Amino acid sequence: MATTTATRAATAVAGSTQDVQVNLDRLPLSEDLLKYYKQRIEHNEAELQSYIAALDAIKASHEEHHSLTR
Structure with missing residues (x-):
């Protein structure tokens, strides 16, 4: 049961990360950035x-x- 909860949480995080990335890809480049x-x-x-x-x-040193100690 704990594994299922962890899997769901990981899937939710991965999904939200992908959503954020999609939104970032749509933003125009900032001159300041x-x-x-x-x-x-x-x-x-x-x-x-x-x-x-x-x-x-x-x-060089x-x-x-090394050449001096030979």
Whole structure:
């Protein structure tokens, strides 16, 4: 009996999630929302580049240390 109740609840949640998704698909894109996500992408790209630069510096330092200890 508990399994049946849990199954019904899960089905109801899945159904309501699909309804919400259908409604979201019908909404027009907001200029503010597009601007927000563009800024997030730009920020994340800049952050990624700084991490890559830091890793390259560590790699160079590691290679130099390794060559000196041979």
